[in-house]
Amino acid sequence: MKPPASLQPLIDDGIIDLVLRRLKSGKEASVFLVSGRDGEVLCAKVYKEAQQRSFQKLAQYQEGRKTRSSRDARAMGKRGRHGRRVQEEEWKNAEVDALYRLAGVGVRVPKPYLVHEGVLLMELVHDGSGQPAPRLVDVELSADQAVRWHAFMIVQIVRMLCAGLIHGDLSEFNVLIDGDGPVIIDLPQAVNAAGNNNAFRILERDVNNMRDTFGRAAPALLETDYAHEMWALYEAGELTPDSKLTGIFVHDEAPADVVGVLHHIEDERREAEERQRRREEADAG
Secondary structure (H helix, E strand, O other): OOOOOOOHHHOOOOEEEEEEEEEEEEOEEEEEEEEEOOOOOEEEEOOOHHHHHHOOOOHHHHHHHHHHHHHHHHHHHHOHHHHHHOOOHHHHHHHHHHHHHHOOOOOOOOOOOOOOEEEEEEOEEEOOOEEEEOOOHOOOHHHHHHHHHHHHHHHHHHHHHHOEEHHHHHHHHEEEEEEEEEEEOOOOOEEEEOOOOOOOHHHHHHHHHHHHHHHOOHHHHHHHOOHHHHHHHHOOOOOOOOOOOOOOOOOOOOOOOOOHHHHHHHHHHHHHHHHHHHHHHHHHH
16 A cells, blocks of 8 residues: 555664555554565554644643653643644653553563554554454453453552552453453553552553453453452552452442541641741741
8 A cells, every 4th residue: 555654764774674454443543554574464554743743631641741841741731832743742742651561570561662643553463364354343252261351450550569550541442352261452551550540440441441341241250359459558658460360359448537537628728737836936046
């Protein structure tokens, strides 16, 4: 096929030889099958520009990400031209950073090769016969297979969390099935688990998406609560990649002591005012 303009720089620079065909076009990017210099078939992911993307509430995913410099961070906050450009680069670089980090801790993700002119080049996940692997949504599951793959995905999510990341958009559309089982894809919105105030809510949605998907074939999975269980361990500093989870979590049903909390806030306010008064008196003296 005729190379799209976004992939021409990779051909001009001798990184790839041919663009074979478009594999898919999603809300955030288009993926093409390309031929590398050694003839290996690879995936080239071309990210859409901000005005073309449909991903909602981007700010909640980017909260807690570190920018390269304080100048860039200030620019992003001001939302000017430079800030938008920095935000675009951060978005495009987030996925390759996540892929390298997760591959290093044993999470099944596509192997990244490089980012060139805003295009991510990575391995093709195939079905064992050389054809692109199907998405989880397109695979018919038996109950036994659903239970096994759900357990596997819970381990993958735990490993991600231990590495400080949450997928952020994990669903049956973002999991491929190769000859060895599930492979997690599409990570540009990966969330900083420790620095994002929405982290648990996003994690819970990812976990529950997997529960609901596999639960269609194995209904007993619908009664599990892995999200709260792993988050409680994570907050306590006790979650490890080898943690044995049960899927059972007992919620605290005791009513919140709202009055006590308000009294505590008031006490803290008064103490802060008193400290400020003492500092002013010391400065005046």
